[in-house]
Amino acid sequence: MADISITNLQPDRAAVASQWQLIWWAFRRHKLAMVALVVTVMMYIVALLPGFFAINDPNLQNARATFHPPQRVHLIDTQNGLSFGLHYYPMKLTRDPETLAAIFKEDMTKRVDIKLFGRGYEYSVLGLFRSNIHLIASPDKTTPLLLFGADRLGRDVFSRTVQGAQISLSIGLVGVFFSLMLGIVLGGISGYYGGRIDFFLQRVIDFVLSLPTIPIWLAMAAALPQDWPATLQYMMITIILSLTGWAQLARVVRGRFLSLRTEEFVAAARLDGVRERRIIFRHMLPSFASHIIASITLAVPAMILAETSLSFLGLGLQPPTISWGVLLREAQNIRSIATAPWLFMPGCAVVVAVMALNLLGDGLRDAADPYNK
Numbered sequence: 001m002a003d004i005s006i007t008n009l010q011p012d013r014a015a016v017a018s019q020w021q022l023i024w025w026a027f028r029r030h031k032l033a034m035v036a037l038v039v040t041v042m043m044y045i046v047a048l049l050p051g052f053f054a055i056n057d058p059n060l061q062n063a064r065a066t067f068h069p070p071q072r073v074h075l076i077d078t079q080n081g082l083s084f085g086l087h088y089y090p091m092k093l094t095r096d097p098e099t100l101a102a103i104f105k106e107d108m109t110k111r112v113d114i115k116l117f118g119r120g121y122e123y124s125v126l127g128l129f130r131s132n133i134h135l136i137a138s139p140d141k142t143t144p145l146l147l148f149g150a151d152r153l154g155r156d157v158f159s160r161t162v163q164g165a166q167i168s169l170s171i172g173l174v175g176v177f178f179s180l181m182l183g184i185v186l187g188g189i190s191g192y193y194g195g196r197i198d199f200f201l202q203r204v205i206d207f208v209l210s211l212p213t214i215p216i217w218l219a220m221a222a223a224l225p226q227d228w229p230a231t232l233q234y235m236m237i238t239i240i241l242s243l244t245g246w247a248q249l250a251r252v253v254r255g256r257f258l259s260l261r262t263e264e265f266v267a268a269a270r271l272d273g274v275r276e277r278r279i280i281f282r283h284m285l286p287s288f289a290s291h292i293i294a295s296i297t298l299a300v301p302a303m304i305l306a307e308t309s310l311s312f313l314g315l316g317l318q319p320p321t322i323s324w325g326v327l328l329r330e331a332q333n334i335r336s337i338a339t340a341p342w343l344f345m346p347g348c349a350v351v352v353a354v355m356a357l358n359l360l361g362d363g364l365r366d367a368a369d370p371y372n373k
Helices: 021-028 031-048 156-194 195-210 213-222 230-243 249-261 264-271 274-311 324-331 334-339 340-370
Strands: 074-077 083-088 092-097 102-106 114-124 129-137
Touching: 021 340, 031 340, 083 102, 083 340, 092 264, 129 340, 156 195, 156 230, 156 274, 156 340, 195 249, 213 230, 213 324, 213 334, 230 274, 249 274, 264 274, 274 324, 274 340, 324 334, 334 340
Parallel strands: none
Antiparallel strands: 074 083, 092 102, 114 129
16 A cells, blocks of 8 residues: 555645635525626626616607617517628607507618627716727617617616616615724724723614614705705715614624623733734624624615615605616606506616625625534
8 A cells, every 4th residue: 555645635625714715615505695696796897887888878868769668689680681690670650540659660671780899979987088889889879779768758768777877886885884884883892892981882872773764864865955966965865874874783793792802812812912903803803794794785785775765755866867766756657657667677677786685695694604504
């Protein structure tokens, strides 16, 4: 039998892996969470470069396309000889002779080819430079491609939904960042030091938690001047959502700090002369990362829904700012719903975003939980 040296043996991967590697390996086994991760990444890529993914100018009005229905994209053309390639057929507007209702029908005699990475309207890329390259572009400006149809002013619903993702998805991240900072700092101070500091901060948290969230949101949003610029409105709505969302996280952090401050590793760190800031951020916070991850991932969709609700009620962001909540205001009346049900497409985007973020949060929470292996 050959002599096997211990140096030739492969070490156990789990024994030498870091905490983040263990979390990633556990996360990969969660199939729904992996799908949600892909969907979330794709949504935020679209939100980062909405102009590139939009087809038409989201603010361009077209009186001839009022309540234009969604159009289909074809791959095989059998009307003008058998050929392959992405294309669509413009829709011809006619009227019902009895009800005079608008009827749109595809004109199969006019084929419009779709160009990938073609040129269209000009847009700003992250405020750094301007470009007119789009993922999908139509060379015919007189009959634009309307994947999700058009609204009452003839504006492209698809392009407006893509543009609205930038604000609706980013407001969740910015709002959660502020809530996270307040929750960790105040909850950590309350739980770590205890005593009068803990008593005072807990009364503040109790007061914030006792406030009715929706009326407070409505009152604070209604107090904002309507003539403020869109960027200032965006920041104020984010702050409003953050001020009411940090208390629950602070309560969780405080409870964990109270249980951890008497643990042996914390006492050993104090005896070694480790500074309190290092004890908190290097030793105590990582030990309950799963709780923080779960709180963050559940708070992001809550922030998105809150902004959508405020904007839908007319108390959040205002036109011409484009967000999913602002777009859903177009579907407030029965006539719009009956005439153009595709105006609900921004609502479908909200549902997909919230579901993906919730599934992603569940997967991250399970992967970061040391007792769920």
